[in-house]
Amino acid sequence: METLNFKSIHIGKIIKERIGDSDVNLQKVCSHFGYSVNEIKEIYKMESIDTKELLRWSKLLRYDFFRFYSQHLILYSPPEKIVADHVKKGQDLLKFRKNIYTIEVIEFILDLIKTETKTKMQIMEEYKIPKTTLYKWISKYSK
Incomplete structure (x- = not known):
């Protein structure tokens, strides 16, 4: 799969690409869904689909399409300071950010550096990734 932008997810394109990468032919897909x-x-043109249908796609293609949304939450959930400010003000704001970095997240971040889309400093500030963690990824995963 090509490098994905977790900020704007187009699930139809992802499904189309996954079908192309799998051994499942279009006729099997048609008969499975009717x-x-x-x-x-x-x-394929739809940016989003019903979760029940997405689950069916995941089962048919043996692929977790929900991971793209999980990655989005990890990367783009509100930073700690915003959450703390909302709590102080008595506003209800769920804290979604987790310190879990999957290989997809690491590849996404390293691709931003490699393509010079963002600097290391921008990545540390925007995604709240510690400097030591980022440099460990660079040394461990960069080829």
Whole structure:
């Protein structure tokens, strides 16, 4: 799969790409869902789909499509300071940020550095990744 932008997820494109990468043919997909080829092609154009249907896609293609949304939450959830400010003000704001970095997140971050989309300093500030963690990733995963 090509490098994904976890900020804007287009699940239809991801499904189309996964079908292309798998050994599942379009006719099997059509019979599994009871859709025509044109209906499947319309799904490819959809930015989002119902979670129940996404679960069916995940099972058919043996791939966790929900991971893209989990990665989005890890990368783009509110920083600690914003959460603390909301708590002080008595506002209800769920804290989604977790200190869990999957290989997909690490690859995404390293790709930002490699393509010079963001500097190391920008990544540390925007994603709240500690300097030592970022440099460990660079030394461990950069080729």
